[in-house]
Amino acid sequence: MAKKTKKRVAARKRKTTAVARLQRGAVRVRVPADATPQDREEAAQFAQTLERNQQIAPGNALTPGTTHKIEKDAAQHDTLVRKRFSSI
DSSP, rough: OOHHHHHHHHHHHEEEEEEEEETTTEEEEEETTTTHHHHHHHHHHHHHHHHTTTTTOOOSSSTOOEEEEEEEESSOEEEEEEEEOOOO
């Protein structure tokens, strides 16, 4: 069981972030550590699309239609986090 825990921790450490410029300021989006510049650009574009479609919660509470939230990470940076899925 300890090996599985170590693998999960190692997998979490292999992530990095891309920065997306939104109306509310710069927000970090999680991407794999080996992400290409194109992958980083796509992640930033995804965050901008979520904002344009009003799928990022405006405050702490998720409202109908919102799927993502902006939370502070360990370093106190604003980070985009998916909280639920939405079906149309």
